[in-house]
Amino acid sequence: MTPVPTADQAVIDATRYDAVVFDLDGVVTDTASVHSRAWRRLFDEFLTARPAARDEDHSAFTDEDYLRYVDGRSRYDGVRTFLASRGIEVDEATVRGLGDRKDHYFLRSLEEEGTHAFPGTVALIGQLAASGLSYAVISASRNCADVLAAAGLQDVFDVRVDGLAARELGLAGKPDPAVFLVAAHRLGVTPSRTVVVEDALAGVEAGRAGGFGLVIGVDRDDHADELTAHGADLVVADLAEVSVVPEYEPAR
Numbered sequence: 549m550t551p552v553p554t555a556d557q558a559v560i561d562a563t564r565y566d567a568v569v570f571d572l573d574g575v576v577t578d579t580a581s582v583h584s585r586a587w588r589r590l591f592d593e594f595l596t597a598r599p600a601a602r603d604e605d606h607s608a609f610t611d612e613d614y615l616r617y618v619d620g621r622s623r624y625d626g627v628r629t630f631l632a633s634r635g636i637e638v639d640e641a642t643v644r645g646l647g648d649r650k651d652h653y654f655l656r657s658l659e660e661e662g663t664h665a666f667p668g669t670v671a672l673i674g675q676l677a678a679s680g681l682s683y684a685v686i687s688a689s690r691n692c693a694d695v696l697a698a699a700g701l702q703d704v705f706d707v708r709v710d711g712l713a714a715r716e717l718g719l720a721g722k723p724d725p726a727v728f729l730v731a732a733h734r735l736g737v738t739p740s741r742t743v744v745v746e747d748a749l750a751g752v753e754a755g756r757a758g759g760f761g762l763v764i765g766v767d768r769d770d771h772a773d774e775l776t777a778h779g780a781d782l783v784v785a786d787l788a789e790v791s792v793v794p795e796y797e798p799a800r
């Protein structure tokens with residue numbers, strides 16, 4: 549017999565939702581840490597080399613900086629948002645130069661170390677497929693296809709709305725919900741019957757702003773309270789904690 553989930557278990561009710569839209573880095577693949585390390589290297593080099601100025605904060609880049617100002621944002625938006633948080637103004641050419649240097653660091657790590665999909669996410673996708681729910685992947689990253697391929701997931705998502713698509717379509721970045729809304733539209737589902745799964749503060753904010761039926765925050769960095777404050781309806785440490793109900797039972 550199928551066990552009945554208790555109220556405090558994280559569930560996706562297949563009678564209430566038609567689809568799930570997953571963020572990529574940190575939700576599907578273990579690449580949030582690769583991005584975070586590349587950003588740390590870039591900004592620490594930049595801040596150390598920059599001459600002291602009274603209204604600028606040149607202290608080292610922290611995990612908190614990553615979560616607040618960079619995570620989930622597009623490449624150049626991340627540069628602008630972080631530097632603004634330190635009172636640092638630079639021209640657009642510098643923003644682009646810094647973003648491109650960080651991309652070089654990121655791609656080098658990806659090539660040297662590879663990446664993998666989180667087993668809990670892969671298992672949840674299996675449950676969704678078995679229960680007839682559809683799913684898509686979104687990302688602020690222009691490297692989404694390469695990351696999926698590096699994790700062996702190139703054939704898993706029929707719908708992908710990534711940083712390249714956002715640029716092509718002129719979509720605003722998170723916390724604007726545009727990428728999620730385009731993904732829902734391409735899946736042929738309504739936001740209110742769609743679940744968003746995100747690990748970034750800007751991402752859960754986007755899920756809330758887009759009117760999505762359920763926003764699940766994934767907390768791998770001990771920032772569950774902030775995810776809730778920014779719009780997550782429930783927070784899990786890993787998607788292995790989430791089950792789809794009613795569970796699909798094959799006919800005998």
Ligand SMILES: O=P(O)(O)OC[C@H]1O[C@@H](O)[C@H](O)[C@@H](O)[C@@H]1O
Pocket residue numbers: 573580583584618619620621622623626651687688689690691692711748
């Ligand atoms: O520079 P890319 O690969 O296009 O990625 C943009 C952003 O993509 C997001 O998914 C990451 O959280 C950010 O750290 C990253 O900066």
